[in-house]
Amino acid sequence: MVESSSSSPSQSEFIPGWEIVVGLEVHCELKTNTKLFCGCANAFGREPNTSVCPVCLGLPGSLPVINEHAVELAIRIGLALNCKVDESIFHRKNYFYPDMPKDYQISQYEKAINENGYLELPLSKKRVRIERAHIEEDTGKTTHVGGDGGRIHGAIHSLVDYNRAGIPLVEIVSAPDLRSAEEAREYVTELRAILVASGASDGKMEEGSLRVDANVSVRRSGSAEFGTRCEIKNLNSLRSLVRAIGYEAQRQVELIESGNAVVQQTRHWNEDQGVTTAMRSKEEAYDYRYFPEPDLVPLAPSAEWITEIGSRIGMMPSDRRERLISMFETAPSGSTFDQIVTAVSLGLDDLVTGAVRNGADARLALARAANEVASDIDHLANINPKTFGELIRMEAGGKLSATQAKKVLGTMLESGEGPQNVAESLGFEALDTSIIEGFVGQVIAASPKEWERFAAGEDQLAGFFVGQVMKLSKGKADGKIVTAILRSKRS
């Protein structure tokens, strides 16, 4: 999930005369050892139906008992989202579906553990209201066999794996406060960073640890009333989220402008075709017949417990960003701020500050972290503030060119080796400044006319000379050092 937060919004996002209204429901799998109501492992990627027991299979006679750590993580989320953490109860949500072993889901309905909070967007400082963040159990996983690409339509039969059934989730429901696909992306990025920072989630969208449903409606600019909304499911990445909202808003506007009405429905995002399609629902409307779960007793976290949990929450993203910002003497520019947001949302800020403590240049360390490290985040464990800091020092000190430094960092992430070793094995031994000066001299001698023009102030010719030096040095010279030598020779 590496996407720069500064990429341009999709074209369909702004529709003249219309405003998009988005509210998000984010399901977050909690990072516990075991499931919500039983001792089965909360593990991803196991053989099907090997992490199951009488409780999570809903066998007759079995009973749920709440995992205390899941409650603690839920409270951490609530506190991190500025919610009121209060007494709550569980309800049963009744409907038949083969991925639900009991044919009801245990969830919080009337009283959620966390209510009425907010999330502040990092750039605009806009506060998005959080209506609730409640605890519920996940469902099993259904694989459709014989259909079109594993889709439900046209399948001959389906296979069910209950390893995921009963995994603890917190569902975070925002108010319809978001006004563009870009804002929705910013919200999810920040929420994800908060969930990771609080230790509640690993934030892995691609593994389904975070799943987003978007409620989208449109209204004419200036209108105070909300339009009819559609709920979009299956948004597995930030890219899908942005595209789906853009598509859906456009679809709704076209409907209304052509004199039709938007029908409230649940829609499915088709990533390949880039469209949303209405989900096929059964004939009868759902009637979930919620009622208090009689097998569980109320959750009533004491004030002391809540305080204790609060003291265990890690540093929040906004504080983490402040920590990075404070490394710079002047307020960081837009692109640097974007890098800070990215670094924090991916949990790379400790790497950057650690490298800086090891003597690395802050701006360079941040840039390399937010770009190169971010694009290979899965191998983050292969580097540490020490090796990363050393690399940044080598680059800043001219021992490696920018191109070389990126290559070395890439190899470090792959292999886990230190920057010295990697640089040597790649043949990137540092070029002494005197050697570079020699190359510069040769190039000036070979191109006297160009040098005359450069010396007269035609600065764009610097590129020409740097290119020539690079040729001679076989790419080993640092462009910045070459430029500096050229400038010093001109004066």
Add this chain to the structure above:
Amino acid sequence: MSDSISREEVIHVANLAKLALSEEEEQMYTSQLGAILDHARDIMALDTADVAPTAHPLELKNVFRPDLEKESLDRDEVLSQAPVAEEGRFMVPRIIGDAP
């Protein structure tokens, strides 16, 4: 005939509960459920505005278990009970309609 529940409502709840009823059964259950609901009219008449609901006779709160892993069941034993299983999973006929 009772007016506590109509035949249409009986058909509706049977649908929700995934039960099929013959016409005879529709009639029978409409009258039987009606009689039971009629009997419940004694409590409908009670003034309970100031009475809190009781969902549970206990006053327990905060019953937890520690986040410790326990051994899961043996998959072969689990699947041996399945009406149909395939590839380590429970097999079901095609599903019409996405999960809500």
Add this chain to the structure above:
Amino acid sequence: MTLSTIGMAASEIAGLVRSKQVSAVEVVQEHLAFAASHDSELHSFIDITDEAALSAARVVDEKIARGEDPGSLAGVPIALKDNLVTRGQATTCASQILKGWKPPYDATVVEKVREAGAVALGKTNLDEFAMGSSTENSSFGPTRNPYDLQRVPGGSSGGSAAAVAAKLSPLALGSDTGGSIRQPAALCGIVGVKPTYGLVSRYGLIAFASSLDQIGPFARSVKDSALLLQVIAGHDPKDSTSLESPAPDLLAGIERGVEGLRIGVIEELIDGVAPKVGEALLEAANSLGAQGAKIEHVSVPAVKYGLSAYYLIAPAEASSNLARYDGVRYGLRVEGQDMNETYVKSRTKGFGAEVKRRIMLGTFALSSGYYDAYYGKAQRVRTMIINSFQSAYNHFDVLLSPTTPTTAFELGAKVSDPLSMYLSDICTIPTNLAGHPAMSLPYGQGENDMPIGVQVLAPALGEVNMFRVARALELGAPVISRKLFWE
């Protein structure tokens, strides 16, 4: 073996086994043989698990041979209601929907009685999913009353009650959601106890109505029932609704008598019962008065709303508890064109009429637009009942009432009229709604000399006084003159 253990008290059998005067295997063999020759008429068992029983008995004998403590119920046969989950042994709830299911685990109470040395003879018959008051709603056919095979044993734990009454087993476990232990105990002339909600773990009890269900003992004496309750009571971390407090010592004070106890006779529950049932209750009260208790009549007005509240709350919970029987993971599946059709076909074929009736009633009570009027209302009435009992218990230590309005009725008498069947639980239901303990013990005989039950009710965790009173009543109770069907 020279002496027969058939008809012997559980405590006596345990004593003989512990002192090696008789082996657990001998006790179990004798009971298995006795059940084999008498249960074809009675039909109290769905499944008699001979081999498992004998091997469990051998384990007890080996423990004794090694000098280890075999437990307080060493070698005592016990019958288990077939809604208690038993590992590797068919557990049916008397329903076709659980056909072929062999659970991969044991209920907590099953583990506890085994640890105490008791030996399970098999699984007893019940109304399907414990829904009924006559054990006629069993897909395996009805159980008969051992005093009159043409009459019902009561229900839903009719199999367990009949097995104990007919001396096929000295002990049995049942479950009580609205009277399913006490009512059959009364109709079969034995002792049956519904403990305080949360005293006994429900883990492994197949749920009917979770906020009302409790497991409890059947025995032929008050002391034996206390002995068994002592074994199964206690906190279980697998049940969130299990009480933390340690199980009280029920036997210690059981002979203390009733001198000075304040006992109230519930007025609302005497109205409308059969004349002889009412007379027996008053005689029982007099007997306690003669033994030094202070007897008064007391009004507990809200109990008359118990039946209505119960028949909304219990089916509502049941409709959800029984959703899981869907043909996907275990039990019966009738294949349809698609998933939905498979659900409908499996459930329509797998559930009997009474279960369907309650599922639909409960679904209706919870459904959109009716929740507040029915389920919500019933929950508030539940509070009124608890408050009403509380007022009574401010002045009384225990309360008395009939267990059932009549003695055992004839097979088929109420099958076509559900409401009349439901009315036979009118005296037992209020305590389930309150979560309080109550027990039934035989006191006198009614029409056709069929046994009458008297109910002793106590506030939450008031078991110690409840058993004291029951024991005092037992001492003064007339002996049942009617013979068992095989006598």
